[in-house]
Amino acid sequence: MSLHPLRGLTLEQLQRRTSVKWRAYPPDVLPAFVAEMDAHPVPAVVEAVSRAMRDGDTGYPAGSSYAEQFGAFSEQRWGWRWDPARAVPIIDVVTGLSLAIEAVTDRGDTVVLSSPVYGPFFMVIQRTGRTLVDTPLTTDGRLDLAALEAAFAAGTRDGRRAAYLLCNPHNPTSVVHTAEELAALADLADRYGVRVVSDEIHAPLVAEGFTPYLDVLGTEQALTVTSASKAFNLAGLKAALVVAGTHALPALADISHMVGALPSHLGVIAHTAALRDGGDWLDGVQEDLAENRLLLRELLNRELPQVGWGGGVGTYLAWLDCRDLGLGDDPGEHFLTAGRVALARGPDFGPTGAGFARLNLATTPELLTEAVTRIRSCLDQR
Ligand SMILES: Cc1ncc(COP(=O)(O)O)c(C=O)c1O
Known part of the structure; x- marks a missing residue:
C-alpha cells in the first residue's frame, strides 16, 4: 500500500500540535514559515518511541546504531559507502556546524557562505568569533565559483585557516548542487586548503540527483553534518551526525569530546527507526511533494503571475521572488499582517534575500491552496 503522509490532515487536527509552527502566531494565521511538515508521523517511529517509553528506556544514548543506519540509508539511496566509525552523534545540525567550524578554524579566521542561505549560518559564524565572508549565489541560484576562489585566496593569505559552509541541498532556494559543481568546489577547497563543512540535513528528501559532498573526489578534509530530522519530520526528537572525510578524523576527535552536545536517546531511537523502516513513508512524502510543486506552479501561474519561483526540488521550501509586487524588502510582513499567512522572511537569509519570502509546501493541497x-487576496489591500 502506498502511503501519503502529506494528505488528509485537517487544519483543526494540525492546530492541536504545540510545536513552534502552531504556536508562534494566533490561530487565525496560517503558518507556512518554519521547516516542519504537516505530515502524519512515521509509523515505525511511533512504534519505536512508544516501546521505549513503555520499557522506561529513557536514559542516555549508547552505541553507533544511528551512524550505522545512516550509512545503510546513504548506500541504498545514493550509492555512498562510508565507515560509521567516521561519524559522531551530536544533538542537532546547528550545534554540529558550530563545533565543526571551531574544529577546523581559529577565532578571527574567515568562514565563507553563499547567501541567500539558512539564517543560523550567519549566527554560527558570529557566535564562534569567525569573520564572515558572503559570496552570494549567482542570479540563477548556482555556486559562484569565481567569487569563491577569490574569497578562498583572501581567507588563506598569511597562512590563516579558512572554511566554507556549504548548504547541500541549498536552503532556501532548494537548488541541488550538481556533482560537477561540487567537484569544482572540492578542487578549489583543496587548492587553497579551505575546509568545507557541508550541511546535508535536507538531502534525504531529494528523490534523485543528490550528491553527498564526501562522495566527491578530493573531499578527504571535509566534514558533513546531517540528520534524519528534516526528511522524517523529527525536529522535536533531537539527534544528528557529524561525518568526517577520510583525512578529517582529528577534527572529529575534537568534536566528540564536547560534553553536553550529545543527542537525546529517544532522538537516536526515533531517527534510527525512521532510517531503517521508514523508506515507504519517505517515498510517499517525495511523491506528495512532487504533486505539491506542480500544484504550486499552477497556483502561481493563475493567481500570482508576478511572483517568480525557480521550482527547486532540494527541500520542501519554495523561495518566492516577490520583488515585482512592490512590497519592499520584506514582503512577508505584508502577507502576515494583511493576509494572515506566515512565510519565512527573505531578509533573514542575508542581504540577497531582500524582496523574497520562503513558503513551506510540505502540507496538504488544501492548505497550500x-x-x-x-x-493573492492581501495584494488588493494596499
Ligand atoms: C539547512 C538547515 N540546517 C539546519 C537546520 C536545523 O537543524 P537542527 O534543528 O538539527 O539544528 C535546518 C532547519 O530547517 C536547515 O534548513
Missing part, C-alpha cells in the same frame, strides 16, 4: 489564496 489556502496559503496562495491569502497571499
Whole structure:
C-alpha cells in the first residue's frame, strides 16, 4: 500500500500540535514559515518511541546504531559507502556546524557562505568569533565559483585557516548542487586548503540527483553534518551526525569530546527507526511533494503571475521572488499582517534575500491552496 503522509490532515487536527509552527502566531494565521511538515508521523517511529517509553528506556544514548543506519540509508539511496566509525552523534545540525567550524578554524579566521542561505549560518559564524565572508549565489541560484576562489585566496593569505559552509541541498532556494559543481568546489577547497563543512540535513528528501559532498573526489578534509530530522519530520526528537572525510578524523576527535552536545536517546531511537523502516513513508512524502510543486506552479501561474519561483526540488521550501509586487524588502510582513499567512522572511537569509519570502509546501493541497489564496487576496489591500 502506498502511503501519503502529506494528505488528509485537517487544519483543526494540525492546530492541536504545540510545536513552534502552531504556536508562534494566533490561530487565525496560517503558518507556512518554519521547516516542519504537516505530515502524519512515521509509523515505525511511533512504534519505536512508544516501546521505549513503555520499557522506561529513557536514559542516555549508547552505541553507533544511528551512524550505522545512516550509512545503510546513504548506500541504498545514493550509492555512498562510508565507515560509521567516521561519524559522531551530536544533538542537532546547528550545534554540529558550530563545533565543526571551531574544529577546523581559529577565532578571527574567515568562514565563507553563499547567501541567500539558512539564517543560523550567519549566527554560527558570529557566535564562534569567525569573520564572515558572503559570496552570494549567482542570479540563477548556482555556486559562484569565481567569487569563491577569490574569497578562498583572501581567507588563506598569511597562512590563516579558512572554511566554507556549504548548504547541500541549498536552503532556501532548494537548488541541488550538481556533482560537477561540487567537484569544482572540492578542487578549489583543496587548492587553497579551505575546509568545507557541508550541511546535508535536507538531502534525504531529494528523490534523485543528490550528491553527498564526501562522495566527491578530493573531499578527504571535509566534514558533513546531517540528520534524519528534516526528511522524517523529527525536529522535536533531537539527534544528528557529524561525518568526517577520510583525512578529517582529528577534527572529529575534537568534536566528540564536547560534553553536553550529545543527542537525546529517544532522538537516536526515533531517527534510527525512521532510517531503517521508514523508506515507504519517505517515498510517499517525495511523491506528495512532487504533486505539491506542480500544484504550486499552477497556483502561481493563475493567481500570482508576478511572483517568480525557480521550482527547486532540494527541500520542501519554495523561495518566492516577490520583488515585482512592490512590497519592499520584506514582503512577508505584508502577507502576515494583511493576509494572515506566515512565510519565512527573505531578509533573514542575508542581504540577497531582500524582496523574497520562503513558503513551506510540505502540507496538504488544501492548505497550500489556502496559503496562495491569502497571499493573492492581501495584494488588493494596499
Ligand atoms: C539547512 C538547515 N540546517 C539546519 C537546520 C536545523 O537543524 P537542527 O534543528 O538539527 O539544528 C535546518 C532547519 O530547517 C536547515 O534548513
